[in-house]
Amino acid sequence: MNVLGIETSCDETGVAVYSTTHGLLAEALHSQVDLHAIYGGVVPEIAARDHVRRLLPLIERVLRDAGILRPDAIAYTAGPGLVGALMVGSGTANGLGLAWNCPVIAVHHMEGHLLAPMLEDEPPDFPFLALLVSGGHTMLVSVHAIGAYEVLGTTLDDAVGEAFDKTAKLLGLGYPGGAALAALAADGRETAYVLPRPLLDRPGFDFSFSGLKTAVMLLVKKTTEAGDIDRRRADIAASFQRAAVDTLVGKTLQAARHEGLERVIVAGGVGANRLLRSEMANRFPGRVFYPRMEYCTDNGAMIAIAGALRLADGGDADEIRAQARWRLESLSAPGDTR
Numbered sequence: 001m002n003v004l005g006i007e008t009s010c011d012e013t014g015v016a017v018y019s020t021t022h023g024l025l026a027e028a029l030h031s032q033v034d035l036h037a038i039y040g041g042v043v044p045e046i047a048a049r050d051h052v053r054r055l056l057p058l059i060e061r062v063l064r065d066a067g068i069l070r071p072d073a074i075a076y077t078a079g080p081g082l083v084g085a086l087m088v089g090s091g092t093a094n095g096l097g098l099a100w101n102c103p104v105i106a107v108h109h110m111e112g113h114l115l116a117p118m119l120e121d122e123p124p125d126f127p128f129l130a131l132l133v134s135g136g137h138t139m140l141v142s143v144h145a146i147g148a149y150e151v152l153g154t155t156l157d158d159a160v161g162e163a164f165d166k167t168a169k170l171l172g173l174g175y176p177g178g179a180a181l182a183a184l185a186a187d188g189r190e191t192a193y194v195l196p197r198p199l200l201d202r203p204g205f206d207f208s209f210s211g212l213k214t215a216v217m218l219l220v221k222k223t224t225e226a227g228d229i230d231r232r233r234a235d236i237a238a239s240f241q242r243a244a245v246d247t248l249v250g251k252t253l254q255a256a257r258h259e260g261l262e263r264v265i266v267a268g269g270v271g272a273n274r275l276l277r278s279e280m281a282n283r284f285p286g287r288v289f290y291p292r293m294e295y296c297t298d299n300g301a302m303i304a305i306a307g308a309l310r311l312a313d314g315g316d317a318d319e320i321r322a323q324a325r326w327r328l329e330s331l332s333a334p335g336d337t338r
C-alpha cells in the first residue's frame with residue numbers, strides 16, 4: 001500500500017510517498033525560512049499562502065518520482081499547528097481523497113515526530129521513551145504502542161527550540177537560530193559560564209526554559225556593556241547549549257529509570273543537535289534511536305509513515321480536521337473509536 005503524506009503545520013511544505021512494502025518511495029520539502037526570516041519568526045498568514053502555492057506542485061512531483069498515478073491512502077497533519085497552514089493540508093488531502101476515492105487519515109504532528117525513527121532500517125520496538133524537542137514542544141512521552149501515549153512531562157513555559165532561537169537572536173544570529181547557535185558553540189568553551197539547569201534537581205519530568213533564557217539575556221547585556229561581547233559570543237553559545245543539553249538528557253535519564261524503559265528515541269528539530277545526540281548516546285545505559293537529521297525537522301515522510309502504521313493497525317478514514325491545539329494523550333489506538 002502506498003500512503004501519501006502531507007505536512008503543512010508550520011513553515012515547511014512536506015510531501016512524501018511511503019510504501020508499506022518498499023519503504024519511502026519519494027519525498028519533497030519546501031522550506032519557507034527565507035520568507036519569514038526578515039520578520040524574525042513565522043508569520044501565519046504568509047505561511048498559509050505559501051502552502052497554497054507549493055502543495056499541489058509538490059504532490060505532483062512526488063507522485064511522479066514515486067512512479068505512481070495516485071496513492072492508496074492519504075495522511076495529513078491535522079494539528080497541532082498554525083490553523084491557516086493546517087487548513088491548506090487538510091483541505092487538499094480531503095479534496096484529493098474524495099477525487100481518488102481513498103481513505104484520508106488525520107495525523108497528530110507530534111505523533112509524526114515520535115514515529116519518525118520508524119523510517120530507519122533498525123526501528124525501535126515498543127515500548128520506548130520519546131524525548132520530543134522542537135520549536136513548539138518539549139515533551140517526554142512513554143510510548144506503549146501506536147496511539148498509546150502517556151505524556152510524563154512537558155515544558156512549563158518556553159519550548160527548548162524556542163530557547164535556542166531566542167538565544168541565537170540575542171547573539172545576533174538569524175532565524176531560526178538553533179543550527180547556527182550550535183555551529184557558533186563549536187568554537188566556544190562550554191565551561192566559560194555557569195548557567196542554570198532548570199528543574200533538574202526537582203522531582204517530576206517537566207521542563208522550564210524561561211529562567212535559562214533570562215540568565216543568557218542578562219549575561220549578554222553585562223558582556224555587551226563591558227565591551228566584550230564579540231570575544232565572548234561563542235563561549236556564551238557553548239555554555240547555553242551545554243546547560244540546555246544537560247537538562248534534556250538529565251530529565252530523560254530520570255524518566256527512563258522511573259518507567260523502567262530501556263529504549264529512548266529523540267525526535268523533533270532540536271534532535272538534530274549533535275551535542276544532544278552524543279550526550280544521550282554516552283549517558284543513557286540502554287539503546288538510543290534517532291531519525292536521520294532531515295527527518296528530525298518537519299517533513300512529509302514522518303506523516304506518511306504515521307498514517308501507514310495507523311492503517312496497518314486497523315485505523316480508518318477520519319473526520320476532517322484542522323486544529324491548532326490537540327492533546328497527544330487524547331489519541332487512541334487505530335481501530336478504536338476516538
Ligand code: KG4
Pocket residue numbers: 010133134135136137160161162164165176177178179182268269270271272273274296297298
Ligand atoms: O520540529 P521543527 O522543525 O519544527 C517545529 O515543529 O517546531 O523544529 C524547529 C526547531 C527550531 O527551534 C530550530 O532552531 C531547532 O529546531 N533546531 C535546532 C537545530 N536544528 C534545528 N536546535 C538546536 N540545534 C540544532 N542543530
Ligand code: ZN
Pocket residue numbers: 109113134268269297298
Ligand atoms: Zn515539528
